[in-house]
Structures are given as C-alpha cells and as structure tokens.
Amino acid sequence: MALEQTQFSQNDAGSSADANQYLTFSLGDEEYGVDILKVQEIKGYVPTTRIPNAPPEVVGVLNLRGTIVPIVDLRRKFGLEEIEYNQFTAIVVVVVQNRVMGVIVDSVSEVVNIPLSDIQPAPDFGNSMSSSTLRGMARMGENLIILLDIDIVLLGEPAPLALAA
Amino acid sequence: MTMFHQAFFEEASDLLADLEGLLLRLEEAPGDLELLNTIFRCAHSIKGGSATFGFTDIAHFTHGLETLLDKVRNGEIKIDRSLSQVLFESADQMKALLAVARGESAAAPDSAALSARIEAAILGRPMMGAEQTALPQPKAAEEEGWGVWSVVRSYRLHFAPGADIMRQGGDPILLLGQLAKAGEILSVVCDDSQLPALNEMDPETCYLSWDIELRSDWTSEAILEIFEFVADDSDIHLEVLGESAKPAEPAKLEEAAPPVLAAPTIKTPVTETVVASPIAASVSAAPAIPAPFSESAPKAPPAEAQTLRVATDKVDKLINLVGELVINQSMLNEVVQDFSMAKLPRLIEAVAEMERASRELQERVMAVRMLPIKHAFGRFPRLVRDLAATVGKKIELKTSGEDTELDKGMIESIADPLTHLVRNSIDHGLETPEERRAAGKPETGTVSLHALHEGGSIAVEVSDDGRGLSRERILKKAIERGWVTENDTPADETLYNFIFMPGFSTAPAVTDLSGRGVGMDIVKQAVQALGGSITLSSTPGVGTKFRIRLPLTMAILEGLSLTVGDETYILPLTSIVESIQPAAGDVRKIAGRAEIAMVRGEVLPVVRLYQIFGSVPKVTDPTQGLLVIVENDNHKVAVLVDELIGQSQVVIKSLETNYRKVRGIAGATIMGDGRVALILDVPGLVRETLSGDAALATAA
Incomplete structure (x- = not known):
C-alpha cells in the first residue's frame, strides 16, 4: 500500500499521468533506476577527500561548484565486490531531502519512461537490500530494471547518514 | 504580510535604538527643540507602523508617549529628571512589547503603570512613581480608546482605499477594526460597484469602499490618524455631523456592526488563499527539515528569516565588479578561440585581470555581511548612564572607531562579552569620586571603547582609567586555588591571565553588577568561540585595558x-x-x-x-x-x-x-x-x- 501511495504522489510532479521517467545505471550485472526528478546532474568520477571515521560506503566529499557534497559508493553500500574506478565510472548527484549527495555507479545508461503498469512490487531480498529501498522492478525488453527509492537508500537506514548528530 | 512585519520590526528596533541615543542627548540639552522634534518623530513612526500592522499594544502605549512628547516639544511641559526617567522607561517598555510582537519573549511587563505615569505627566500632575495606582480613570479611559477625550461627536466617514493598498502591505480590515474601537458604529454602507466579475478579479486589488457613520469621543484628527499611513493613496473624507455629550443608544449597533465585518470577510478568503498557496508550495517542496545547521549559528529567534540591510553603494560596487568579470570572460573567450602562441601575452594579461576582479569580488561580497561596530557599541551609553547611577560613580564613556566594520554575526555575539567587560570596568576598575580625588585624579572616571583594524583582524579595546588590577589579590586567589605556590612570583602577564580561569572572582562582595555568575572565563570562551583572542594589560593606579582580537569574518x-x-x-x-x-x-x-x-x-x-x-x-x-x-x-x-x-x-x-x-x-x-x-x-x-x-x- 505504501508503495502505491508514493507512486501516486510522484505522479503529480512527474511527466505524464501513468508513467515516470527514470535515470538508469548499471552496477555489476544489474541495471538500476532512480527517479529522474531526484537527479541534479551526472559527472565523471573524480578523486574525493576522505572523511575520517565515516561509514565505509561514504568514500569522501567533493567540491561541487563551492558546495561540499558527500559521495557514496553504491557498490560498497550494497555489499557488492569493489572494482577499480574507470572512465565509465560516474557520479550521479541527487538531491534527497534538501541534501545534495553523490552516488558512484559503474556507468550511466539512459533515461527511460516506465509506465506504472509495468512496475511490479519487489520480492524480498533479505538483509543487504531491504525491500523498502526498492520502488519495484520493471521489465524493459530483455532487461530487468531495479527501481530504487534513493531517499531510503541514502538516508533511510539507521546506520548511515540519516542519523546526523 | 509577515514580510512587512519583518520590515516593521527592523525599522522599529532601529528607531528605538535612535530614540535611546536621542534621550541621552536630551538629558544634556533639555531645551533642544530640534532634538525634541526628532524624538517625537521616532515615537510617531513607531506608533504609526505598529497601528498599521495591528500591534495594538505597542500603538496603544506609544500613543500616550507621543501625546506627552508633543506637549514637551510645545513647551507645555518641562523636562526634568523624573520625566526623563519616564521617557527612558517608556523606551524600555516599547522594546519589551516589540520583543513580544516578534515572538522573542512570551510576555512584557504590564504597561498600565507606566501609561498612568505618562498620563499623569500629560495632565501636568507631579509624578512620584508610587502614586501610579491613584490614577485609575485615565487608565480605564485608555482601554476604551487611545486618549481621554470626552466630547462625543458623530461623524460620517468616506473611506475608499487605493486599489493597491494590499500590495503595499496595508490592510483595510485592520483599519476598520481600529475604527470600530474609536466608538460606536451607527451604519456602514459598503460600495461594491467596482467589483469586477470573479474571473477578472485580481485578489490583491481592493475594489471596495465604505461610508461609515459613527459616534465617538475621539477628535477628528485622532480618527484620521488611523488612516494616516494609507491616506496618500486613499480617498478619505471625514465630516462632523454633530456634537453631543450623551452616549448613543446602542440599539442600532447590533444591526449595523455585522456589515463592517462582513464586507471585508468577503475579500479575505480571496487574498488569503493567494498569499497562502506559495507558502504551502514551498513547504511541500522543502519538507520539515530543520534549517541546515551551520557551525556558528547562534540561537536564532524562532522561525524568523534572518535579513541583512545593505548600503546601496555596496551593492552598486558588486554590480560594477560583476560587469568587469563578464567583460573579462568575453575577452578570455576571444583569446582562446583560434589560440596561437602569439596570443599568449594577452591570455596571461586577461587571466591576471580576471584574478584581480574575482578577488575583489570576493572581498566585496564578504563586505556585504559587514556592519559598523557601532551597532554593538550603541547599547553602552545607556548602560553606563544607568550603572553610574547605581554604583554612585561619575563615569564618562568614550567611544572611537565606531565605523570599523565587522561581520554581522560577530557583532551580535560580541555585544555580550563587551557588556561584561564594561560592567566589570565600572564595578571593579573605576574608583568612587572620593577615592579618585584622594588619588589626585579627576572625579569623573573614563571608560573607553575603541575599535580598529589590525592587519587581517579587528581589535576592540575596553579600557578604564581606574585603579588597575590588584596584584596581591590575584596572587592570593591563585595560591588559594592552587594555580601557583606561595614561593612563586609569576610575571604580571601570567598573573593577570588568571582572571580568565574558571572559578576566579576578585570581587570581595557579590554586587548587583558582577554577581551574576558570569565570570571572565565566560568572556574568554565567547571570544574564542568567535575565533578570537583576548589579552589584558593593567597598571596599578592608572587603569586596565582589555583587548579583544577578532577575525574579520567568521566565514x-x-x-x-x-x-x-x-x-x-x-x-x-x-x-x-x-x-x-x-x-x-x-x-x-x-x-x-x-x-x-x-x-x-x-x-x-x-x-x-x-x-x-x-x-x-x-x-x-x-x-x-x-x-x-x-x-x-x-x-x-x-x-x-x-x-x-x-x-x-x-x-x-x-x-x-x-x-x-x-x-x-x-x-x-x-x-x-x-x-x-x-x-x-x-x-x-x-x-x-x-x-x-x-x-x-x-x-x-
């Protein structure tokens, strides 16, 4: 139920009555999508400044035109195997609850329109990726896209950023 | 509307600060007519503003004060010590009322007693502070209206507000509400003939006008004063229909009153929805997250937008600089297109030019946050005047370098530590007139506040020509506290710095001034929190000087x-x-x-x-x-x-x-x-x- 409600409220601000636009990116073998309205910009990977005693997925902070932006490595966040950053590695800058944050992904793919009717509720993945971080799954031709609720991914869990002192 | 409230609050605080300074000058030159006129205008503006924005408590209180000031400036009442005290207390009361209106404090002291003293002064009765309670009638009368006028007249008022009244922050409903307090409304006719069709209606335009008959014991000037601030754009006629001494029968009032209120309420929903919707929108866009924490945010007054008033010339300079930068950038563009080594000198020149402009821009932008330190010094003349009376010392306050500029946030935070230092100088530093005479000094002691630029920082000095710190007392205390041993003879500097230690106080008796549980250690902490430092020097019999060094800005x-x-x-x-x-x-x-x-x-x-x-x-x-x-x-x-x-x-x-x-x-x-x-x-x-x-x- 809660899932449906968030989708409806997104719709009001979204592009059309029964579809939302998502930015998709790849991480390992999977294809993920985030609501395009959350995305501020995309930039190539640049080295960050490490923050002492930060959770492991927070790799550091970056200067984004004068603003200090924390950067989260989504592979570490999801407990995936780490890889070397390469020329495809991208930082997706998102705005969640008024905070500007960057997310490191393997590569950015495209912007897609996904009709609401194509989105299916996500199955329970167990611990590493609790189902509340997922909006659902959508099939695009051959691919299955995992739609993330980026707010919950970045702020929603008790351990990381949300519980700022 | 809150936007205008904010503007009013700022203006009123400025006016009150001015008022206090003027009152201090008035004490020295009681007959200065120019000064009296300025004081009157201050009070008048505060009253007008507060009435317009519906802060009736302030308007109410200030009205009495204004009447008194008017009599003083017309020479009907002479300024003396007790009257001057009433004026100072009135300024304090207005400050307190203003703080309540801003939501900074929950309640202000009751104005009634002070109002009664003002009333007594107006009526030319002797005022002895204690006699306030003997004057219940003026007070009661004041609750009815703003004054004590007794002749009842009937009036016909035509009020056609200008179409832009609401855009300019005026509110006809408030004005009519004020009018309703003037007396009994006999009839109201609302002319809605100008109202366009609903789809053509501009919610912020006023289309209505009113013809009102009322009976009141106010003078026509007093009634017109309600509309003073909208008079320029509005069509207002007031006719006196007749005078009578008897109160009017209230029978018609019941029928007549509702239209007054009903007519405006037709309009309120329209205006309010329009005003409200952007707020609602911004709320939903920015969910209930506390404002971004900034490291140095002082405890801000609740939910109030921090604003900054900037001198126009500062903004003009910024605009000029941005213009230069834009020109610079187009120069760079030109050089970089079809770049060849021959163009290198021009490129270097353009980059150097850009560097200069952007550095200057940075400085100027920082300067926008800078205010002259006189904003922090402003409170001291009054403080010194009051303290001098309390401790029975003769004190002269000297200030210099008031135009030295400091970050706005810093000015707010430095005021309290400075106050403590000044209190300290007055209480401990300066001697009594007798002691000073005995020491061969002039009876009047001097406390000086001096601000100056010093390289990349600002120095603020608080000095007095008093007795200086007592080496023996500090040493004794330090030994008591175990900071030094009996055999030590620390250097003066080391010794004097002990007064910044927590738990240090040399005052032999806890006095009203320094027994407030705020020690010099708190002053030091406050200065350090601003990224500054504090030092002191002292010469026995000559005086003590505290020196605070502050960075230019906290940013x-x-x-x-x-x-x-x-x-x-x-x-x-x-x-x-x-x-x-x-x-x-x-x-x-x-x-x-x-x-x-x-x-x-x-x-x-x-x-x-x-x-x-x-x-x-x-x-x-x-x-x-x-x-x-x-x-x-x-x-x-x-x-x-x-x-x-x-x-x-x-x-x-x-x-x-x-x-x-x-x-x-x-x-x-x-x-x-x-x-x-x-x-x-x-x-x-x-x-x-x-x-x-x-x-x-x-x-x-």
Missing part, C-alpha cells in the same frame, strides 16, 4: 595547512602556539598507554592525528615528524603531523549542510586546486584528548 579563517600521509588538513592559526621537531626521548609513553611530550618543561598529551583519523601516515616516529602545539581554553595539546605546508586564508564551508558533524572536524574548505580539505576542530580535539588522558597527564 574566513587564517589557517595552516598540514599533511598526514597524502591527506591535507587545515589548522586554525589562532589556536597554534608553536610547532617543534622533538628530539629522541622528548616523547614517551606513560603507563604503557598515553603518550606525552616534554616541551619547554611542560608535559603535554600527544595526539597522533593519523590514529584518530584512521589515515596512513608517512611518519610514525615523532622525531621524523612535527609536533604542533595547539591551545584551547588554557589547555595545550601536541598534535603529531607529517609536515606543515603553508599558511593561507581559507573560506569555511559547512560539512553539515549535506553530510553531518564529524568528530574532530570543524568544517571544510576548498583548496586552490579545487579539492576539499578538512578543517580541524581544535577545541574538540583538546577536549577529547584531555577527557581521555586527564588522569594520566596530571599523574605525570
């Missing part, structure tokens, strides 16, 4: 950059005592755990930065690295780093805006190469080190 910090491994950190320069390369054996472990360093005979706890930050250092052997001695709150700590790089001014950026507070880190800054460097939180580091090692450090 810029003079820092020393250092490295740990391949990471760069910034250490605020104000907290650094020295840096040394320790010899072998200077650093040792005690109890197998805590590390200490021997520096010039002092035992300091050692902080290995790489350990607490989890970095990979180049240096782990202290003799290969550097120990930077930092101090906070009289506690020193030695910080082990790889090497020092250099000194630079850095702009402080908040980490908390997008991330959160990090232990040991005060903020971040952006280096010349665009990378982020973190600024160390020295007070935090010192505190944590001491709480961890306190027992061991003292044991050593």
Whole structure:
C-alpha cells in the first residue's frame, strides 16, 4: 500500500499521468533506476577527500561548484565486490531531502519512461537490500530494471547518514 | 504580510535604538527643540507602523508617549529628571512589547503603570512613581480608546482605499477594526460597484469602499490618524455631523456592526488563499527539515528569516565588479578561440585581470555581511548612564572607531562579552569620586571603547582609567586555588591571565553588577568561540585595558595547512602556539598507554592525528615528524603531523549542510586546486584528548 501511495504522489510532479521517467545505471550485472526528478546532474568520477571515521560506503566529499557534497559508493553500500574506478565510472548527484549527495555507479545508461503498469512490487531480498529501498522492478525488453527509492537508500537506514548528530 | 512585519520590526528596533541615543542627548540639552522634534518623530513612526500592522499594544502605549512628547516639544511641559526617567522607561517598555510582537519573549511587563505615569505627566500632575495606582480613570479611559477625550461627536466617514493598498502591505480590515474601537458604529454602507466579475478579479486589488457613520469621543484628527499611513493613496473624507455629550443608544449597533465585518470577510478568503498557496508550495517542496545547521549559528529567534540591510553603494560596487568579470570572460573567450602562441601575452594579461576582479569580488561580497561596530557599541551609553547611577560613580564613556566594520554575526555575539567587560570596568576598575580625588585624579572616571583594524583582524579595546588590577589579590586567589605556590612570583602577564580561569572572582562582595555568575572565563570562551583572542594589560593606579582580537569574518579563517600521509588538513592559526621537531626521548609513553611530550618543561598529551583519523601516515616516529602545539581554553595539546605546508586564508564551508558533524572536524574548505580539505576542530580535539588522558597527564 505504501508503495502505491508514493507512486501516486510522484505522479503529480512527474511527466505524464501513468508513467515516470527514470535515470538508469548499471552496477555489476544489474541495471538500476532512480527517479529522474531526484537527479541534479551526472559527472565523471573524480578523486574525493576522505572523511575520517565515516561509514565505509561514504568514500569522501567533493567540491561541487563551492558546495561540499558527500559521495557514496553504491557498490560498497550494497555489499557488492569493489572494482577499480574507470572512465565509465560516474557520479550521479541527487538531491534527497534538501541534501545534495553523490552516488558512484559503474556507468550511466539512459533515461527511460516506465509506465506504472509495468512496475511490479519487489520480492524480498533479505538483509543487504531491504525491500523498502526498492520502488519495484520493471521489465524493459530483455532487461530487468531495479527501481530504487534513493531517499531510503541514502538516508533511510539507521546506520548511515540519516542519523546526523 | 509577515514580510512587512519583518520590515516593521527592523525599522522599529532601529528607531528605538535612535530614540535611546536621542534621550541621552536630551538629558544634556533639555531645551533642544530640534532634538525634541526628532524624538517625537521616532515615537510617531513607531506608533504609526505598529497601528498599521495591528500591534495594538505597542500603538496603544506609544500613543500616550507621543501625546506627552508633543506637549514637551510645545513647551507645555518641562523636562526634568523624573520625566526623563519616564521617557527612558517608556523606551524600555516599547522594546519589551516589540520583543513580544516578534515572538522573542512570551510576555512584557504590564504597561498600565507606566501609561498612568505618562498620563499623569500629560495632565501636568507631579509624578512620584508610587502614586501610579491613584490614577485609575485615565487608565480605564485608555482601554476604551487611545486618549481621554470626552466630547462625543458623530461623524460620517468616506473611506475608499487605493486599489493597491494590499500590495503595499496595508490592510483595510485592520483599519476598520481600529475604527470600530474609536466608538460606536451607527451604519456602514459598503460600495461594491467596482467589483469586477470573479474571473477578472485580481485578489490583491481592493475594489471596495465604505461610508461609515459613527459616534465617538475621539477628535477628528485622532480618527484620521488611523488612516494616516494609507491616506496618500486613499480617498478619505471625514465630516462632523454633530456634537453631543450623551452616549448613543446602542440599539442600532447590533444591526449595523455585522456589515463592517462582513464586507471585508468577503475579500479575505480571496487574498488569503493567494498569499497562502506559495507558502504551502514551498513547504511541500522543502519538507520539515530543520534549517541546515551551520557551525556558528547562534540561537536564532524562532522561525524568523534572518535579513541583512545593505548600503546601496555596496551593492552598486558588486554590480560594477560583476560587469568587469563578464567583460573579462568575453575577452578570455576571444583569446582562446583560434589560440596561437602569439596570443599568449594577452591570455596571461586577461587571466591576471580576471584574478584581480574575482578577488575583489570576493572581498566585496564578504563586505556585504559587514556592519559598523557601532551597532554593538550603541547599547553602552545607556548602560553606563544607568550603572553610574547605581554604583554612585561619575563615569564618562568614550567611544572611537565606531565605523570599523565587522561581520554581522560577530557583532551580535560580541555585544555580550563587551557588556561584561564594561560592567566589570565600572564595578571593579573605576574608583568612587572620593577615592579618585584622594588619588589626585579627576572625579569623573573614563571608560573607553575603541575599535580598529589590525592587519587581517579587528581589535576592540575596553579600557578604564581606574585603579588597575590588584596584584596581591590575584596572587592570593591563585595560591588559594592552587594555580601557583606561595614561593612563586609569576610575571604580571601570567598573573593577570588568571582572571580568565574558571572559578576566579576578585570581587570581595557579590554586587548587583558582577554577581551574576558570569565570570571572565565566560568572556574568554565567547571570544574564542568567535575565533578570537583576548589579552589584558593593567597598571596599578592608572587603569586596565582589555583587548579583544577578532577575525574579520567568521566565514574566513587564517589557517595552516598540514599533511598526514597524502591527506591535507587545515589548522586554525589562532589556536597554534608553536610547532617543534622533538628530539629522541622528548616523547614517551606513560603507563604503557598515553603518550606525552616534554616541551619547554611542560608535559603535554600527544595526539597522533593519523590514529584518530584512521589515515596512513608517512611518519610514525615523532622525531621524523612535527609536533604542533595547539591551545584551547588554557589547555595545550601536541598534535603529531607529517609536515606543515603553508599558511593561507581559507573560506569555511559547512560539512553539515549535506553530510553531518564529524568528530574532530570543524568544517571544510576548498583548496586552490579545487579539492576539499578538512578543517580541524581544535577545541574538540583538546577536549577529547584531555577527557581521555586527564588522569594520566596530571599523574605525570
């Protein structure tokens, strides 16, 4: 139920009555999508400044035109195997609850329109990726896209950023 | 509407500050008509503004004051000591009422007693403070209206507000509400013939006008005064229909009154929805997240937009500079297109030009936040006047350098420490007139406030020509507290600095002034919190001088950059005592755990930065690295780093805006190469080190 409600409220601000636009990116073998309205910009990977005693997925902070932006490595966040950053590695800058944050992904793919009717509720993945971080799954031709609720991914869990002192 | 309220609050505070200064001058020149006129205008503007915006308490109270001032300026009432006291108290009362209206304080002292004294002064009765209660009638009369007029007249009023009245912040409903208080409304006719069709209606335009008959004991001037602030744009006629001494029968009132209220309420929903919707929109766009925490945010008044009034010439200079930058940029574009080596000199020139313009732009933008320090000095003439009376000393206050500019936030935060220093000088520093005469000094003591630029910082000096600090008393106290032993003869400087220690107070008796539980240690802490420092010098029999040094702005910090491994950190320069390369054996472990360093005979706890930050250092052997001695709150700590790089001014950026507070880190800054460097939180580091090692450090 809660899932449906968030989708409806997104719709009001979204592009059309029964579809939302998502930015998709790849991480390992999977294809993920985030609501395009959350995305501020995309930039190539640049080295960050490490923050002492930060959770492991927070790799550091970056200067984004004068603003200090924390950067989260989504592979570490999801407990995936780490890889070397390469020329495809991208930082997706998102705005969640008024905070500007960057997310490191393997590569950015495209912007897609996904009709609401194509989105299916996500199955329970167990611990590493609790189902509340997922909006659902959508099939695009051959691919299955995992739609993330980026707010919950970045702020929603008790351990990381949300519980700022 | 809140936007206009904010403007009113600011204007009213400024006016009140002016008023206080003027009253002080009036004491010296009681007959100065020009001064009296200015004072009257101040009170009048406050009254007018508060009435327009519906702050009836303030308007109500100020009205009485205004009447009194009017009589004074017409020469009907002479200024004397007690009247002057009433005026000062009135200014205080207005401040208190204003604070309530702003939501800064819950309740103000009751105005009634003071109003009664004002009333008594107006009527030319002698005022003795205590007799206030003997005047219940004027007070009751005041609750009905604003004055004590007794002839009842009937009036016909035509009120056609200008179409733009609501856009200009006026509100016909409030005005009509005020009018309803003037007396009894006999009839109201609302002319709605100008109302367009609903779809053509502009919600912020006023289409209505009213014809009102009323009976009131107010004079026509008093009634017109309600509309004073909209009179220019509105069509207002007031006719006197007749006079009578009897009160009107209230029968018609019941039928007549509703239209007054009903007519405006037709309009209110329209205006309010329009005003409300952008607010609602912005609320939903920005969900209920507390405002981004900034490191230095003082406890802000509740939910009030912080605003800044900037002189127009500052803004003009900014615009000019931005213009220069744009021209610069197009020059660069041109040079870079079809670039050849022949163009290199022009490129270098253009870049240099751009650098100059952008540096100047940075300075100017910083200057926007700067206000003259007279905003902080402004409260002292009154304070000194009142304190002088309380302690029975003759005191002259001298201020200089009031135009020295300081960051707005800093001005607000420095006012309290300054107040404490001034109180201190008056209470402890200055002698009584008899003592001064005996010492061969003029009876009137002097307290001076002096502000000046000093390199990249501002110095504020508070000095007095009093008796100076007592070496014996401080030494005695220091021995009592165990800071020195009986045989020690510390240098004056060391000794005087003991007064900044927590738990120090030389005042033999707790007085009204200094017995407030605020010691010099609090002053020192407050100054340090602003990134500043405080020193003092004192000569027995000649006086004491406190000197506060403050950075120009809290947004810029003079820092020393250092490295740990391949990471760069910034250490605020104000907290650094020295840096040394320790010899072998200077650093040792005690109890197998805590590390200490021997520096010039002092035992300091050692902080290995790489350990607490989890970095990979180049240096782990202290003799290969550097120990930077930092101090906070009289506690020193030695910080082990790889090497020092250099000194630079850095702009402080908040980490908390997008991330959160990090232990040991005060903020971040952006280096010349665009990378982020973190600024160390020295007070935090010192505190944590001491709480961890306190027992061991003292044991050593």
